[in-house]
Amino acid sequence: MAAQVKIPSPNMPFDVAVSSDLPPVVTEGQKILKEMAAQFPKTVTGLERQMMISDIMTRTDETTKMKLLALVNHFLTRMFGINASDIDMGGYGSQGYIWYRVYGSKRSDPSLGKYSQDEINVLIQSIVGERQRAFLFENRNLDFSHMLYMESSDFRRFRADAYFDLDQLALNMRAINNTLRPYKGLELHSNVTKVLSLAHTKEGLCLVTGITGSGKSCTLDSIIDANNHSVEGHVVIIASPIEFVHKSDKCIIRHREVGRDVLSFRDGAVQALRQDPDIIMVGELRDADTILAALEITDSGHKVFSTLHTASAVESIDRIIGETPPIEQERVRNRLAETLRCVISQKLVPSLDGKRVLAKEVMLGTPSVYAAIKNNNVSEIYQMIAEGTELGMVTMEQDLKRLYLQKKISMENAMNYANNKRRLQQLLQLQTTDSSSSRIGATGP
Numbered sequence: 001m002a003a004q005v006k007i008p009s010p011n012m013p014f015d016v017a018v019s020s021d022l023p024p025v026v027t028e029g030q031k032i033l034k035e036m037a038a039q040f041p042k043t044v045t046g047l048e049r050q051m052m053i054s055d056i057m058t059r060t061d062e063t064t065k066m067k068l069l070a071l072v073n074h075f076l077t078r079m080f081g082i083n084a085s086d087i088d089m090g091g092y093g094s095q096g097y098i099w100y101r102v103y104g105s106k107r108s109d110p111s112l113g114k115y116s117q118d119e120i121n122v123l124i125q126s127i128v129g130e131r132q133r134a135f136l137f138e139n140r141n142l143d144f145s146h147m148l149y150m151e152s153s154d155f156r157r158f159r160a161d162a163y164f165d166l167d168q169l170a171l172n173m174r175a176i177n178n179t180l181r182p183y184k185g186l187e188l189h190s191n192v193t194k195v196l197s198l199a200h201t202k203e204g205l206c207l208v209t210g211i212t213g214s215g216k217s218c219t220l221d222s223i224i225d226a227n228n229h230s231v232e233g234h235v236v237i238i239a240s241p242i243e244f245v246h247k248s249d250k251c252i253i254r255h256r257e258v259g260r261d262v263l264s265f266r267d268g269a270v271q272a273l274r275q276d277p278d279i280i281m282v283g284e285l286r287d288a289d290t291i292l293a294a295l296e297i298t299d300s301g302h303k304v305f306s307t308l309h310t311a312s313a314v315e316s317i318d319r320i321i322g323e324t325p326p327i328e329q330e331r332v333r334n335r336l337a338e339t340l341r342c343v344i345s346q347k348l349v350p351s352l353d354g355k356r357v358l359a360k361e362v363m364l365g366t367p368s369v370y371a372a373i374k375n376n377n378v379s380e381i382y383q384m385i386a387e388g389t390e391l392g393m394v395t396m397e398q399d400l401k402r403l404y405l406q407k408k409i410s411m412e413n414a415m416n417y418a419n420n421k422r423r424l425q426q427l428l429q430l431q432t433t434d435s436s437s438s439r440i441g442a443t444g445p
Contacts, residue, residue, distance in 0.1 A: 008215050029071030029123075030062055030113060037118035046167045047137060050121060054133045066124040068325065073148050075112060075280065076158065079175055084379075085213070086174050086210065090120035091165025100370050103355050106350070117168045119277045124162055124169045129182050140164045143259065145241035146173060155177070159241055171216075176243045181218055183226040188344075189392025192362055195342045198278055198303055199231040204341030204365070205298045207285075209308040209316045209348040215348050216307045217283075223305065224281060227251060232274055239267035239283035251279075258283070269293040273300060282306040293322035293356050295332065298339040312396060312419050313363035313385060317378050341365045351418045357408050359417060361385065361396040382420070397424040404428070 022030075036056065042051055057065075075098055079087055082260050084100035096115050097108035115123070125133055128144060136142040146158040158173040167206040173332045178420045183193075194200040206225075221244040228251045235251045240258035247253075254275070255261075264266040265282055273282045286290045298304045312317040322334045330384065343363040358406060363369065363385050372380045386395045398415040401424065410429065416422040 002096065022366060023074065025074050026069045028067055033119035033122055036079060036122050037116055040118055050166070051137060052171065053121050053125055057122070057239060058130055065126055068123060072123060072127050076148050076173065077150070078112070084175070088170070088172050090117070090124055091168045091170030092117070092169065093165055094120070097313065104350055119170045121219060124171045128162065138141070143240050145257070156244070157243070159243055177218065180225050180244060181222050183222045186219060186222060186358070188362065191392035192342060192363065193392065195364060198227050198233050201303065201341065202278070203298065203303055204240055205294065205304050205306070205339045206342040207306055207308055207316055207344070209258045209310040209343060209345045211309060211311065216346065219344065219346060220305055220307065221246070226255070227279060228253060233278035233279065235279040236272040236275055236277045237281045238262060238265055238279070239333070240265070240270070265290040266293045269297055272292070273297055277302060279303045280303065284308070285320065291320055291323055292328070295335045299335060309374060310345065311347070312345050312361055314344065314378055314381050316343050317373060333376065334374060337370045340373070347396070348415050349400070349403065349436055350413050351408050352410060357403060359396060359399045359403055360394070361399065362392060362394050364388070364393055366391065395423070397427055400424060401427045
């Protein structure tokens with residue numbers, strides 16, 4: 001959804017008290033919301049109330065809709081002045097306030113005013129179309145993208161998710177960076193780079209995993225960008241929604257948004273086989289059908305990138321196999337062993353400078369890893385990663401230790417973000433008991 005509403009960039013601090021000196025775009029929007037919310041009878045509740053709001057939004061004139069859109073865009077523009085990654089509003093949980101996540105911490109912003117649940121219901125419905133509202137009511141959730149045009153004639157894109165919270169609409173929007181993290185900033189070993197590059201490796205499955213908000217999409221886009229500027233090929237990106245939009249350079253890059261350009265991840269993956277691709281990026285392996293489709297297109301000799309919501313390489317392998325039907329698991333295990341080339345599991349850890357720093361675990365598909373997957377000895381892979389530093393592999397604990405020794409993160413955060421806290425404790429104990437700094441370095445990545 002694109003809207004050419006240009007608004008100034010508000011940079012008020014979080015702790016500014018609510019006052020009458022709000023910008024006209026806010027006061028005008030608040031007035032419209034109060035007037036519209038006053039129309040709804042208290043006797044109508046739940047989904048019927050949301051559908052009533054939808055009917056009114058359908059009949060609302062374009063001038064009013066643009067003023068409501070300008071209010072939403074004002075809230076979004078504020079994100080860039082306070083370095084926020086996400087904005088949340090609506091639902092019982094928000095208690096009427098607009099919330100922002102800044103460097104990992106989420107808090108409300110009273111300076112933007114307090115809104116009734118119906119006012120936010122109207123506001124959320126005002127930025128989606130009639131068909132999107134119908135989908136939201138049927139599925140109780142809607143993923144979509146939003147575009148904001150700034151004063152500078154630049155634009156910013158947002159990944160949005162609207163959903164229900166105790167019969168009320170809630171909304172999260174995440175800002176999508178206009179610029180990518182440089183691939184070199186990922187600090188990956190040259191062997192890993194060869195596996196990720198189409199110039200060196202033409203096929204195989206490469207995964208970037210982590211919890212929500214760990215920067216998986218940013219890492220994938222950096223990898224795609226590095227290929228785009230270094231090797232000639234065809235890249236098909238299937239995502240929900242499309243986040244960073246790549247400009248074709250040496251590669252021709254197609255962007256297919258689930259729900260808009262293609263019906264599902266699986267359909268997009270299968271259809272991509274008929275589109276002469278070299279690289280297929282499947283935004284997320286979220287179900288058995290998508291997993292099987294990804295393995296199928298990898299088997300056909302293509303290079304496939306995707307993500308999983310897992311915290312480690314071992315957990316990623318278990319998740320892929322466990323998500324498939326029991327009757328398929330042995331076949332999936334064998335196919336995964338043959339096609340898996342790399343798993344990067346990452347976390348964003350609070351740094352000592354008040355920001356966040358990337359910590360990662362990297363597994364490569366070595367012959368020993370291949371054998372462990374095929375023989376159902378996945379638990380042995382962690383030790384293979386720990387002993388594979390010369391090949392470019394690193395455990396999450398080894399990387400956390402590196403960041404701690406570089407004085408980028410605290411010991412407390414290193415321990416909090418470790419997958420294997422006992423192992424990290426052992427690594428850190430070496431630091432305090434070993435007098436030789438060279439020997440300390442030898443135990444890490």
